Amino acid sequence: MYSISYHITRHPISLYLAANMNPGYLAFYPVSHEAPIHIPDVILRLTELRLLGSAVNDSQKQFHTGSDFLQLITFMGCSPAIPLEKSDTRNDHCTIKFWGPYGSPQILCGSNTRPPRCPLCRHTLLTWKEETGTPTNSTIDCPGCRRPIETRTLNWRQLAGISQLFMTISQVFPGEAVPVDSLMRCLEVDGEKWDYCYIQDPILLQPITGDSVS
Ligand SMILES: [Zn+2]
Numbered sequence: 001m002y003s004i005s006y007h008i009t010r011h012p013i014s015l016y017l018a019a020n021m022n023p024g025y026l027a028f029y030p031v032s033h034e035a036p037i038h039i040p041d042v043i044l045r046l047t048e049l050r051l052l053g054s055a056v057n058d059s060q061k062q063f064h065t066g067s068d069f070l071q072l073i074t075f076m077g078c079s080p081a082i083p084l085e086k087s088d089t090r091n092d093h094c095t096i097k098f099w100g101p102y103g104s105p106q107i108l109c110g111s112n113t114r115p116p117r118c119p120l121c122r123h124t125l126l127t128w129k130e131e132t133g134t135p136t137n138s139t140i141d142c143p144g145c146r147r148p149i150e151t152r153t154l155n156w157r158q159l160a161g162i163s164q165l166f167m168t169i170s171q172v173f174p175g176e177a178v179p180v181d182s183l184m185r186c187l188e189v190d191g192e193k194w195d196y197c198y199i200q201d202p203i204l205l206q207p208i209t210g211d212s213v214s
Contacts, residue, residue, distance in 0.1 A: 030164075053069075073169070160199070
């Protein structure tokens with residue numbers, strides 16, 4: 001059920017994949033990188049919306065699904081198999097987790113992430129991992145149009161995201177589920193635009209400016 005491309009299988013962290021039964025994450029993130037996001041406010045709004053349920057292990061960063069979860073996330077197909085109830089034996093039910101906020105923009109990608117496209121000439125940056133390195137540079141020289149491209153403006157085709165804050169929903173296969181408008185409006189109520197993408201384990205989160213993670 002996992003799809004791993006040829007250029008990803010060489011990556012050593014893909015070895016962890018077999019130990020995790022999570023088919024993937026639906027990941028939300030604010031895109032402007034300008035307005036500071038206050039996570040407790042976002043959590044309060046999403047709790048009132050009943051996307052979020054109780055906290056996992058008293059964590060204020062990870063939550064069980066709320067009572068209206070399936071009204072706020074639309075699953076394709078007639079019978080979604082998403083496990084909403086907590087399992088005693090394995091931590092493989094659906095949870096919602098917050099990452100950050102970080103002091104600088106991070107790129108969130110996974111085993112399913114494909115090379116991005118240049119927003120100017122649509123050239124596919126096949127060697128983006130080598131070009132971006134670790135930590136990822138904030139600009140990439142596009143071999144197609146020879147212009148410097150801001151990493152955050154690359155077209156990741158919903159298979160990676162760049163932000164200082166992420167909210168991931170586990171147990172979602174890529175493309176299987178989409179948010180309804182009322183969930184996006186709730187996220188964007190203070191004027192910040194949010195977007196979403198699909199990520200499969202292992203998650204890789206790294207800074208794109210060279211600054212250390214706060
Ligand atoms: Zn280009």
